Amino acid sequence: MDLNLTPDEQSFRDELRAWLKENVPEEYDGQRGGEDSDGYWQYLRDWQKKLFDGGWAGVSWPTEFGGRGATPIQQSIFLQETIAAGAPEHLGVIGEGLVGPTIIVAGTEEQKAKYLPRILSGEDVWCQGFSEPNAGSDVAALGTKAVLDGDEWVVNGQKIWTSFAQGSDLCFLLVRTDFDVPKHKGITALLVDMKSQGITRKPLRQMSGDSGFNELFFSDMRVPVANQLGPLNQGWKICITALMNERTNLGSSMFTFFDQAVDGLIEHARTRKRNGKLLSECPLKRQKIGQAVADLEVYRLNIARALSRMEKDSTPGPEGSMLKIYWSEMYQRLSQASMEILGDVSQLKDFDGGEWVYRYLRSKGSTIEGGTSEIQRCILAERVLGLPKSY
Amino acid sequence: MDYDLSKPQKMLQQSVREFCQRQCPLEKVREIMETDTAQDPELWQGIADQGWIGLHLSEDLGGLGLALVDLAVVAEELGRACLPGPFLSTTWAATLISKSGHEAAAKKYLADLCEGSKIATVACFEEESGWAAEEYSTIKANESGDGVLLSGSKQLVGDAAVADIMIVAARGDKGLTLALIETSADGVSIKATPGIDATRKLYEVKFENVPGTVLAIGDDAKRALTESQQVGNVAVCAELVGSMQWMLETTVEYARTRKQFDQIIGSFQAVQHKCADMLLATESSRSAALYAAWALSESTDDADRAVSIAKLFCADSAQKVGGNAVQVHGGIGFTWEHDLHMFYKRNKANEFLFGDSTFHREHVALIAIDAA
Numbered sequence: 001m002d003l004n005l006t007p008d009e010q011s012f013r014d015e016l017r018a019w020l021k022e023n024v025p026e027e028y029d030g031q032r033g034g035e036d037s038d039g040y041w042q043y044l045r046d047w048q049k050k051l052f053d054g055g056w057a058g059v060s061w062p063t064e065f066g067g068r069g070a071t072p073i074q075q076s077i078f079l080q081e082t083i084a085a086g087a088p089e090h091l092g093v094i095g096e097g098l099v100g101p102t103i104i105v106a107g108t109e110e111q112k113a114k115y116l117p118r119i120l121s122g123e124d125v126w127c128q129g130f131s132e133p134n135a136g137s138d139v140a141a142l143g144t145k146a147v148l149d150g151d152e153w154v155v156n157g158q159k160i161w162t163s164f165a166q167g168s169d170l171c172f173l174l175v176r177t178d179f180d181v182p183k184h185k186g187i188t189a190l191l192v193d194m195k196s197q198g199i200t201r202k203p204l205r206q207m208s209g210d211s212g213f214n215e216l217f218f219s220d221m222r223v224p225v226a227n228q229l230g231p232l233n234q235g236w237k238i239c240i241t242a243l244m245n246e247r248t249n250l251g252s253s254m255f256t257f258f259d260q261a262v263d264g265l266i267e268h269a270r271t272r273k274r275n276g277k278l279l280s281e282c283p284l285k286r287q288k289i290g291q292a293v294a295d296l297e298v299y300r301l302n303i304a305r306a307l308s309r310m311e312k313d314s315t316p317g318p319e320g321s322m323l324k325i326y327w328s329e330m331y332q333r334l335s336q337a338s339m340e341i342l343g344d345v346s347q348l349k350d351f352d353g354g355e356w357v358y359r360y361l362r363s364k365g366s367t368i369e370g371g372t373s374e375i376q377r378c379i380l381a382e383r384v385l386g387l388p389k390s391y
Numbered sequence: 392m393d394y395d396l397s398k399p400q401k402m403l404q405q406s407v408r409e410f411c412q413r414q415c416p417l418e419k420v421r422e423i424m425e426t427d428t429a430q431d432p433e434l435w436q437g438i439a440d441q442g443w444i445g446l447h448l449s450e451d452l453g454g455l456g457l458a459l460v461d462l463a464v465v466a467e468e469l470g471r472a473c474l475p476g477p478f479l480s481t482t483w484a485a486t487l488i489s490k491s492g493h494e495a496a497a498k499k500y501l502a503d504l505c506e507g508s509k510i511a512t513v514a515c516f517e518e519e520s521g522w523a524a525e526e527y528s529t530i531k532a533n534e535s536g537d538g539v540l541l542s543g544s545k546q547l548v549g550d551a552a553v554a555d556i557m558i559v560a561a562r563g564d565k566g567l568t569l570a571l572i573e574t575s576a577d578g579v580s581i582k583a584t585p586g587i588d589a590t591r592k593l594y595e596v597k598f599e600n601v602p603g604t605v606l607a608i609g610d611d612a613k614r615a616l617t618e619s620q621q622v623g624n625v626a627v628c629a630e631l632v633g634s635m636q637w638m639l640e641t642t643v644e645y646a647r648t649r650k651q652f653d654q655i656i657g658s659f660q661a662v663q664h665k666c667a668d669m670l671l672a673t674e675s676s677r678s679a680a681l682y683a684a685w686a687l688s689e690s691t692d693d694a695d696r697a698v699s700i701a702k703l704f705c706a707d708s709a710q711k712v713g714g715n716a717v718q719v720h721g722g723i724g725f726t727w728e729h730d731l732h733m734f735y736k737r738n739k740a741n742e743f744l745f746g747d748s749t750f751h752r753e754h755v756a757l758i759a760i761d762a763a
């Protein structure tokens with residue numbers, strides 16, 4: 001074991017450090033609040049564009065697709081350095097972390113040329129249309145139907161919980177193309193323009209009050225066959241690849257978000273008073289802060305260790321489920337502890353622009369999105385520990 | 392950068408594992424823990440012959456000049472085997488002698504400790520001072536000629552009955568004084584104080600004008616004591632990880648074979664999810680423990696914080712893992728007959744050693760809030 005950087009890794013780091021020093025923007029000073037905050041989204045988009053222009057977008061993507069071709073360890077350095085430099089959180093979670101890597105594996109040359117560069121530049125924002133009212137954990141039971149008509153698929157049905165659909169340009173959609181085979185074998189993946197005729201979008205209000213996700217209704221929506229991703233009825237396999245990517249990437253790209261939360265918490269504890277004493281003087285609050293710092297650090301180490309393993313065996317494995325459980329449950333603990341530490345006033349919407357209320361509520365969705373904690377634990381039990389399937 | 396063990400480290404891991412399986416299977420652990428001292432001379436000599444005692448000390452001091460990650464590799468396997476005896480006590484004492492910078496004592500004792508011909512321990516803990524002996528220690532070190540005379544008493548001294556030498560953290564005129572004594576000296580009285588963990592015995596030690604050699608005084612003593620406890624914690628964390636690994640494997644194996652309602656219990660999600668949580672806790676602890684070992688070896692800026700984080704995380708995780716292990720085993724898991732309780736109890740003792748989670752959470756908070 002040696003966490004010292006090799007000369008190659010060092011020069012990667014030095015180059016990145018120098019670039020970050022010149023390019024990291026001032027911290028966002030407006031209201032971040034929820035996902036409706038347009039100003040904040042623009043700020044993140046601008047950052048994405050800067051990363052792209054500087055050649056730092058898509059660090060993990062192969063260079064032939066406009067990425068940096070970074071090894072997993074370089075990705076880990078990237079994460080570390082962007083945190084240290086106080087860079088903004090990452091915007092392109094679905095596009096860069098999930099759709100792009102899947103297109104790279106399963107897409108045609110035309111599809112790669114058409115979609116990949118625009119993901120990295122932040123020009124295209126993607127959403128992911130997998131879940132349906134009756135197909136959540138059991139995504140493979142989805143029933144949104146596509147029928148071939150000439151060189152077009154005609155799509156009818158409904159998706160639900162589609163995050164970012166309001167601002168998205170494209171949708172990575174799973175549809176049923178064969179009803180007469182076992183459920184996993186009749187699914188096809190489509191790349192859908194959100195401006196297509198026949199899509200209706202209905203925002204759903206989350207418990208945080210934001211409209212982070214949506215319902216999508218399809219009525220005779222036409223999708224060119226050229227937009228089919230991968231072979232007919234192979235959508236499940238493609239979806240598994242995508243979900244594996246989601247589980248590993250989603251987690252690491254959220255690190256900055258948590259790190260900023262802990263920093264903010266400590267800053268408050270140092271300066272705010274309760275009963276005439278600084279919050280940081282209360283032993284119980286100190287315990288909670290110590291725990292939050294430790295939780296977060298172990299999360300960082302788990303990511304670094306997973307990436308180091310992937311350096312040798314590059315496929316994301318089921319341990320992505322470990323990271324997913326870890327960060328989503330840590331998010332809830334952290335949000336809960338934060339409000340306990342900050343005290344009564346933290347419930348006010350004006351307090352830090354509602355940041356703490358938002359985190360407290362939003363974190364409840366995190367153990368559901370991207371595969372619930374229960375499903376993740378089943379995956380670990382079956383695929384890592386070798387226990388019998390339970391469903 | 393490589394977070395994984397190197398080839399030589401994997402070989403070391405393999406040889407410690409095989410040694411333990413051969414020389415100290417769990418039936419043997421039970422036999423040894425039933426004795427008064429939990430020290431088996433033959434086993435001890437075997438460990439010494441492999442070079443694992445003081446392996447992190449430099450070669451001129453009698454060690455192998457290996458890194459703390461290597462110490463962690465050994466300690467993890469010893470934890471996984473629940474190996475009884477004074478490994479931790481001697482490792483701590485040897486580290487403290489070397490950190491105190493007292494060359495004569497290092498020359499006189501370290502080679503013997505590494506070779507297994509002598510055993511050492513540290514008398515640090517007192518109820519009112521905890522592990523930070525410099526603050527409140529009531530043991531007096533009165534200057535006398537070249538050395539000091541010690542009077543007072545200490546608790547929770549590991550393996551005192553089998554130790555030849557003991558380093559005592561006491562208070563002298565110039566603050567914390569680390570004094571080395573021979574346990575055979577007049578005025579030393581050692582009383583067994585049986586604790587939760589029978590694989591490592593604890594003692595109360597009383598001193599009445601016991602002559603000691605001064606290893607370090609004041610800030611030097613404080614630094615040496617703190618650093619030796621950090622090294623001790625690296626070993627403890629690795630032990631906890633080894634113990635968790637054993638519990639995880641044993642529990643999953645049981646869940647794969649035990650049947651109820653005509654089904655393998657491992658097909659029930661309530662059981663599966665407990666096992667998955669054990670896996671997550673064990674692997675996360677391993678990430679933390681390895682990092683702490685590496686950071687301390689390399690003296691990185693965050694080494695102190697890394698050790699505290701590892702200790703609190705591993706200790707808390709071991710509780711969860713142990714709890715789940717017993718629960719998934721059902722009634723058999725609660726028996727004396729099953730081996731689980733040996734690990735479960737040792738983890739509790741390890742949790743306290745060198746500061747419990749509350750202590751280390753406060754330390755992490757201190758660094759985060761006050762030191763920035």
Ligand SMILES: Cc1cc2nc3c(=O)[nH]c(=O)nc-3n(C[C@H](O)[C@H](O)[C@H](O)COP(=O)(O)OP(=O)(O)OC[C@H]3O[C@@H](n4cnc5c(N)ncnc54)[C@H](O)[C@@H]3O)c2cc1C
Nearest residue numbers: 128129130131136137161162163365368369370372374391
């Ligand atoms: C904030 C948020 C954002 C989301 N974004 C998207 C998105 O962008 N695109 C998209 O396609 N989807 C998205 N989702 C949907 C998400 O993937 C689903 O909600 C999730 O997979 C669970 O499906 P469900 O809601 O139908 O719950 P169900 O599957 O009905 O689950 C209900 C409960 O039953 C448990 N359960 C179900 N099956 C089992 C089983 N076999 N064993 C044990 N327990 C089980 C679950 O763990 C859960 O606790 C999002 C969800 C949230 C909360």
